[in-house]
Amino acid sequence: MKYRKPQLLQGNEACVEGALDAGVRFFAGYPITPSTEIAEGMARKLPRVGGVFIQMEDEIAGMAAVIGAAVGGKKSLTATSGPGFSLKQENIGYAAIAEIPCVIVNVQRFGPSTGIPTAPAQGEVMQARWGTHGDRPIIALSPSSVYETYYLTTAAVNFSQKFRTPVILLLDEVVGHMREKVSLPASGRLMVEKQNYSDIKEYKPFDERKLPPLVPFGEGVYYHITGLVHDEHGFPTRHPEVVVRFMERLHRKINHHRKEIIMTDYTGHVEPKVCIITYGCTVRSARAALQKAYLQKRWPVSLLNLQTLWPFPAEEVKRLADRCDYLLVPEMNMGQIVGEVEKYAHGKAEVLGINRYDGDMITPGQIFQHIEGCFS
């Protein structure tokens, strides 16, 4: 693969680059720290590639416009932070039930409510999973570096297209705002999901067996899109059998592709006694702690970076629980993903949360201390 020259890039800027390289041509949003640079980048760059940027009257409208544009055939993305992410929830559910591909970037900041607008936190892991009402699956990815932000953004766009679903990219203030050296793949050479509307005649937008791409409005294929539970053609139904098939399909289309969707990154000892399981900017602190514990002290320690948070990497955690005595779960909240880890560790390893909730990052020292505790 060809790469561009190394460049200095901010996390939020990398998100813009990733989105554009993956073919995003529509952005609608509303400014909010610490995500605003994404909107600003899009406002600058989308017009150059013939895309559309619009600043809407609020985040609800931003989400709605993104779905509308996706229905019109554009790859669409919106970006926000905490309060705005809350406002978007109803329409995220709409995109889920109506199976409209779109990407929602949430650059997490300290909450609840206005909280500490410029301070980092990782408080929306569960909101990403369960924030909109109703029982539906979701895909959520969380990058730990500027480069990961770039490629997880492209992955988010590709997943959203392939599985016709909203995908959430959970950034955090640290990764969103920091600048790093990155070499991006040469523009336009990225693997991008292609649309194929070949069998338009028999087109069922909500086919029970297949996952057909959405034929954009204006192509002469008339169908209905609704937030009501619907049949294969999109028309509302309450028929219990159809409802059950509908719900199962909605879940199946994600669950059957877990292998493809779940991305993790493992480093450290192959037979670890202690494994750190974490995500987002906390991975960085964990890596620094791992460097000391594993490379310097030569303790059997490892690190699992959860690039995909939802669907949860259950198999990976189960395997680690079988091998490890301790699973350490640092996160910048009072314990969210740790509950999932506990669930899949199933008592086979001791699961210890490491938390910080004063508006700053967990330090490598804080994690190292816990590692040390496991060896004494």
Add this chain to the structure above:
Amino acid sequence: MKSLREEFLRTNKLPHIWCPGCGNGIVTAALVRAIGKVGFEQKDVAVVSGIGCSSRAAGYLNFNTLHTTHGRALAFATGLKLAQPGLKVFVVMGDGDATAIGGNHFIHAARRNIDLNAIIINNHIYGMTGGQHSPLTPEGKKATTAPEGTLEREFNILELAVSAGATYGARGTAAQPRLLEKLIVGASQNEGFSVVEAMSTCPVSYGRRNRLGSAVDMLKDIKQRSVSVEKLETKAETTRPRRDIAEEGAEEEGETHDKQEEVIPVGVIFSRPAPEFVERYYRGLNKEKEGKEGKEEKEGQVES
């Protein structure tokens, strides 16, 4: 007068869910006839709607139809129109949908003057949820959430629209479907944000509670109170129904209906063309593209 174009209806989805005597069907039929009349191609038409009884109209129309969330139809439609500028987009909403939960999107769509045709079916009530008051329930009228009559004052949708920047505003009624059709045609021909307020009836959730009689009585009442804007004397009267005019009108017609009732000025209330948003956006885009082509080269330096 052309009859309803069958191919524009999803006849297999009929009969519809609306109650007997509901005005939604009349307004929907007027919309379909208007689309036929302006001669839009079926594939170029999209109908977007919100949530409410009125918004169910989208499901019966054989176009690309998008039934969205409560209040947000215009925001969805904004994205759709920007993505597919060639589409002729009709946005069907209820009065609560458009002016309560969706009020913000309504004024901003007007402000942008984006080429959408908003058809607001004003039945003065939240029909779908069983009769709660809406921002368009006239002061004093009863609703389940205003058992003694609402104290709140109502909006004048078209006044709101014109001051927010809409470029076409008309009021029709379910009692005069031909006029309504004409007004929707006018809206479709306006390049910009157009609003058609369709006064309608909800005998079930509004009429009964306010003792307005049968559906037929309600339609009759609307018809009697309707006064063509051309007949009204001053401009001011065209944007704000006045009690005194109501009284005059009543005398003229020799009717004895409630003095509290207002006249309904019908017809084109305002039409003031202005540059349209999507067209301007794309014009700017082409300019930008031409200007930036040289620059891209520099940014895209490639190294193996």
Add this chain to the structure above:
Amino acid sequence: MVYRQEIMLTGAGGQGLILASIILADAAVQDDKNVVQTQSYGPEARGGESMAGVILDIDPIYYPRITSPTVLLSMNQQSFNKYIKRAGENCLVIVDSTFVEDVGNQPAYSYPITARTRLELEKEIVANIVALSIVNTMADLVSRQALQESVLKYTPEGSSDLNLQALELGRQLTHSYD
């Protein structure tokens, strides 16, 4: 450059220190070093103090926060008082004596950065570039060539000469006080 440098550029909001940090970080990329740039956001960054951090290393940089600066630049008294507490024993401390009058017992290199910029270039606005040039000359962080290119890349086109003069003034100042 020695192993891992943590550079803190501090001062008042509006003194251009964030831009200076981005220029430094960009120059490091050109020199093919690993780099992380961060800055303080929020109310304090609005009118009050401003802090920008640059970490340079030949190894990957994981934890992005500055723990203990190896280079500290303070362009006003308030920021000096606040950040000097974080400076380690061997930290290179550089202050703008135009605004920092009291450095206590702290061994610090003191240059009248803003005053000299005003005097010689008649444009106070490039004091940040002069300061950056001093920092780089003293701490030997990035190549002259890279720094110059980055300065030109991040500053307005019409101001190239002025900015190059600012870089030169910084070098002169450093040597004149050797």
